[in-house]
Amino acid sequence: MKTRILTTLAAGALLAAATACGAQSLDSGSSQAAATAPAAAPDTAALDQAPTEEKAADVINAITPDAALAAKVPAKVKTEGLKVVSSIGYPPMELYASDGKTAIGLDPALARAIARKLGVKVTITDEEFNSQIPGVLTGRYDFVISSMTDNKERQGQVTFVDYVRAGAGILVKSGNPAGIAGPADLCGKTVSVVDNGSSLAALEGYAADCTKAGKKGVDILKFPGDQEALLQVSNGRAQASITDYVVAAYKAADPKLAVEAIALEGTESPWGIGMKPDNKELIDSVKGALDALIQSGEYGKLLKAWNLDKLAVQSAVVNGGQ
Known part of the structure; x- marks a missing residue:
């Protein structure tokens, strides 16, 4: 029932947009013209601007709505905007700007980019990680x-x-004087790590x-946090x-730290935008917007702004995790 209501509202919104852009109404006898007229793109000026401290602000603010995608957005999202939740405090993915309340980072940047591509406004709320899926x-x-x-x-x-x-x-010193390119090069080296979680498990495996x-073997130095572990390299x-x-x-992007980042091949897993499974219209809209951003090159620019080019995917995949 909910799906039918949303579909009807979306169709009504599409008809209204076609009429507003100069197509004749159904009452005029030109039903074919009204039905096939392209949807008008939402007004870009009415959309949210990225925060000034957002590294990808120029890229985000230049994104214009895709009229076809915007026409298919769920009616509730059109009227209320996208309501997004994240857990702020994991830079460079999510962090606060200097005002202590504005979310920036790759995740907020992509949320804003998707909203602009769909022609809707967006709000980003900080919630504790375990509260996000229930929300x-x-x-x-x-x-x-x-x-x-x-x-x-989670699927x-x-x-x-x-x-x-x-x-x-x-993480290695700038110039990589130890010549470390992968796990095999760690043999006989001293390596620091946070004393818990997947990084320690991986290092113990290497x-x-x-x-x-x-x-x-590897001389493993364990520390309570990333900062202490990084200091050992410095x-x-x-x-x-x-x-x-x-x-x-993120650390490597700071020239004062004088370090380089090397991706460990074979350790990657997909990170996803999570939605309610029965919200098919929204899932399709978000997938369409992400694919459009990838194809236009805007997605790549967002990642580059945060020095995260190596995380790029080639297309938007639904439930690709194993």
């Missing part, structure tokens, strides 16, 4: 975009449109591989540090 399922939010891995367990709750592939990375191959105590690639790329 989508209750209808409080239209979608979650929060560095969320698309996997089978049991939401439908994902995958927007990047992210994995682990290695160390075990070194031993099995008859090479020198001060020369460690030749490398293992962390999430997005964190490594």
Whole structure:
């Protein structure tokens, strides 16, 4: 029933747009012309502007709505705008601007870009990570975009449109004096890492591989946080540090730190935009907008602005996680 209502409203909005752009009404006897007239694109001036501290602001503000995609947006989203939830505090994916309340980073940038491509306004709300999927399922939010891995367990709750592939990375000194290109080069080296989670597990696996191959093992230095682990590379105590690639790329973008980021091939998994599974119109709209941004090159520019080119996907895939 809800699907039928939304479809009817969307069709009505499309007819109204066709009439407003100069097509004759059905009452005039030119029903064919009205039915086939292209939809008018939403007024770009009425859309949200990106925050000035957003690195991709110029790219976002230049995005114009796709009339065909905008015509198919769910009626509620057309009137209320996109309601997006994220967990702010994981740079460069999500962080606050200097005012302490405006969300910037790749995830907010992509949310704003999708909204502009669909010709709607957008609000981005900060929520604790575990509250995000429940907020989508209750209808409080239209979608979650929060560095969320698309996997089978979460697919049991939401439908994902995958927007990047992210994995682990290695931080080394600028110029890579130790010549580290991958896990095999860590044998015999001192490597720092945060003392929990997937990065430590990966490093322990690489160390075990070194031993099995008859090479020198890895001297692992464990620390409570990324900053302490990074410091060991800066001060020369460690030749490398293992962390999430997005964190490594963010650190490498700061010239004062004098470090480089190396992606660890084979560790990538898709991160997705999560939506309520029965909200088919919205899923199709978001997938269409992301594909349009990829094809236009605007998506690539968003990633480049945040030094995250290596996360790029070639197309928008639904539930690509395993």
